[in-house]
Amino acid sequence: MPVKLExxxxxxxxxxxxxxxxxxxxxxxxxxxxxxxxxxxxxPSGCGKTTFLNVVDGLLPATSGRILLDGKxxxxxxxDRAMVFQDxxxxxxxxxxxxxxxxxxxQGIGTRPARQRAQHFIEMVGLQGFEHHYPYELSGGMQQRAxxxxxxxxxxxxxxxxxxxxxxxxxxxEVMQEELLQIWRQAKKTVLFITHQxxxxxxxxxxxxxxxxxxGRVKQSVTIDIExxxxxxxxxxxxxxxxxxxxxxxxxxxxxxTMLADRSSRGSAEVGPPDSGV
Amino acid sequence: MRTEGQTLYAADVTGVSSLGKFYVEHERGLxxxxxxxxxxxxxxxxxxxxxxxxxxxxxxxxxxxxxxELFAEGTIWRDLRVSGTEFVVGYLMAAGVAIPLxxxxxxxxxxxxxxxxFIDVLNAVPRVALLPVIIIWFGIGVWSKIVxxxxxxxxPMLINTFSGVKTTEERFLKVARSFGASELKIFWTIVFPGTxxxxxxxxxxxxxRALLGVVVGELYAATAGIGFLxxxxxxxxQTDKVFVGILIVTTTGVLVVELLDRLERRxxxxxxxxGSAT
Numbered sequence: 001m002p003v004k005l006e007x008x009x010x011x012x013x014x015x016x017x018x019x020x021x022x023x024x025x026x027x028x029x030x031x032x033x034x035x036x037x038x039x040x041x042x043x044p045s046g047c048g049k050t051t052f053l054n055v056v057d058g059l060l061p062a063t064s065g066r067i068l069l070d071g072k073x074x075x076x077x078x079x080d081r082a083m084v085f086q087d088x089x090x091x092x093x094x095x096x097x098x099x100x101x102x103x104x105x106x107q108g109i110g111t112r113p114a115r116q117r118a119q120h121f122i123e124m125v126g127l128q129g130f131e132h133h134y135p136y137e138l139s140g141g142m143q144q145r146a147x148x149x150x151x152x153x154x155x156x157x158x159x160x161x162x163x164x165x166x167x168x169x170x171x172x173x174e175v176m177q178e179e180l181l182q183i184w185r186q187a188k189k190t191v192l193f194i195t196h197q198x199x200x201x202x203x204x205x206x207x208x209x210x211x212x213x214x215x216g217r218v219k220q221s222v223t224i225d226i227e228x229x230x231x232x233x234x235x236x237x238x239x240x241x242x243x244x245x246x247x248x249x250x251x252x253x254x255x256x257x258t259m260l261a262d263r264s265s266r267g268s269a270e271v272g273p274p275d276s277g278v
Numbered sequence: 279m280r281t282e283g284q285t286l287y288a289a290d291v292t293g294v295s296s297l298g299k300f301y302v303e304h305e306r307g308l309x310x311x312x313x314x315x316x317x318x319x320x321x322x323x324x325x326x327x328x329x330x331x332x333x334x335x336x337x338x339x340x341x342x343x344x345x346x347e348l349f350a351e352g353t354i355w356r357d358l359r360v361s362g363t364e365f366v367v368g369y370l371m372a373a374g375v376a377i378p379l380x381x382x383x384x385x386x387x388x389x390x391x392x393x394x395x396f397i398d399v400l401n402a403v404p405r406v407a408l409l410p411v412i413i414i415w416f417g418i419g420v421w422s423k424i425v426x427x428x429x430x431x432x433x434p435m436l437i438n439t440f441s442g443v444k445t446t447e448e449r450f451l452k453v454a455r456s457f458g459a460s461e462l463k464i465f466w467t468i469v470f471p472g473t474x475x476x477x478x479x480x481x482x483x484x485x486x487r488a489l490l491g492v493v494v495g496e497l498y499a500a501t502a503g504i505g506f507l508x509x510x511x512x513x514x515x516q517t518d519k520v521f522v523g524i525l526i527v528t529t530t531g532v533l534v535v536e537l538l539d540r541l542e543r544r545x546x547x548x549x550x551x552x553g554s555a556t
Contacts, residue, residue, distance in 0.1 A: 093548040
């Protein structure tokens with residue numbers, strides 16, 4: 001399998017106006033993702049997972065290093081990548097259909113073919129009948145389905161998912177995970193998935209990348225050799241639990257470090273990449 | 279629990295007469311109308327019984343009679359036309375300037391840096407205090423009042439529109455950029471829809487300020503208009519006519535706001551309904 005997406009020595013430093021200091025958020029990240037692979041990044045909160053995803057999408061420029069897609073350097077958002085954002089990122093003044101059409105509109109794709117494509121993906125995520133509903137009329141799970149359809153309709157080569165299920169209740173979340181795998185199999189996309197939930201990462205992925213605490217670095221890449229298709233019940237499998245334990249041990253030290261760092265700097269500096277720094 | 283409550287409620291309604299049912303369905307309107315009627319009756323009673331001199335307080339019947347006479351004589355049509363022109367022209371000019379300018383000020387930071395001081399000063403200065411110079415510049419005809427109306431209305435419209443642009447949510451901008459939206463597309467699909475409610479708030483607030491401009495302008499110097507009618511009638515102790523004038527101005531204000539409310543509702547289908555029913 002050829003390499004689809006490659007991050008080469010990505011560093012990201014940003015200036016904190018309040019403290020007047022420069023802060024290193026991402027430190028020398030090297031990562032290669034194969035075509036059709038499902039890769040998750042896990043790490044303690046504030047480790048730069050989302051920042052890294054924004055760099056891959058082209059929303060944030062890296063201070064040094066580069067992102068390659070099919071061997072070509074990318075520096076800004078493009079149709080080859082589509083982002084599934086965290087909760088509540090649907091445009092509230094647009095219906096489900098309007099939201100799914102949004103990306104196509106931005107690319108200047110004509111109304112009629114766009115509508116057909118949108119309808120196809122709305123059905124794929126199971127939202128037929130809700131095309132003309134506004135986001136506030138949908139449950140959290142349905143909103144995230146619409147969010148997924150909005151990204152899939154762009155027919156990207158790489159799907160970037162930023163904690164898409166974080167705001168969902170536990171049961172909905174499990175169901176969405178299983179459905180995501182089905183859609184992934186159908187759509188044959190390369191996926192880079194960010195989460196802080198270890199079992200979600202293991203259940204979904206071919207590979208789980210563990211980030212260190214700030215500055216984010218790749219601590220370890222863990223291959224998940226559980227055969228597919230995976231039922232939700234696999235989460236209770238001894239092998240699954242072993243992997244979960246293994247990844248948790250990798251993260252635990254990092255989480256403790258983060259907590260210590262937070263305690264020592266409490267009140268002085270609020271750490272974490274400014275989400276507004278796009 | 280819930281079904282129990284519903285059956286109880288249903289039993290309540292079927293158990294009482296059709297009059298009771300009518301009351302339950304129209305409670306809000308009935309209480310409101312009742313309160314207003316009581317107030318008018320009390321007013322009428324106080325003047326009829328000579329507790330207060332009618333010359334002082336007038337009374338609902340006297341006001342109705344004065345209104346009838348004014349319309350029968352026909353001189354009031356001219357006042358209505360003059361004041362109406364001042365209001366409509368001044369208000370529309372204000373909207374025509376404030377909305378585009380407010381959007382531009384919010385969008386182009388440097389334009390705001392440049393014009394901000396002027397807007398702040400214009401906001402702080404009591405527009406009425408400018409009347410003497412406005413009269414010197416524009417005469418005592420319709421145009422001086424149009425300018426007063428304009429100055430009164432333009433500021434709330436401008437400030438609200440500007441704030442609307444400024445409160446554009448970062449996460450939606452990020453979505454748009456991720457889909458490769460052009461600046462123009464971002465403006466019309468993200469910034470503008472979020473600003474619409476603010477624009478309406480400004481328009482509604484400005485309606486009151488515009489009417490104030492009409493009346494005060496005509497109080498100060500005019501040859502016709504509702505404000506002029508109020509001044510002349512007041513100076514000659516015709517309290518009934520004063521109230522007719524006040525009633526006309528008030529009704530106009532209520533109607534304009536109601537009209538804007540309806541217009542706004544057409545734009546706001548995407549917004550969840552908030553507020554308590556009782």
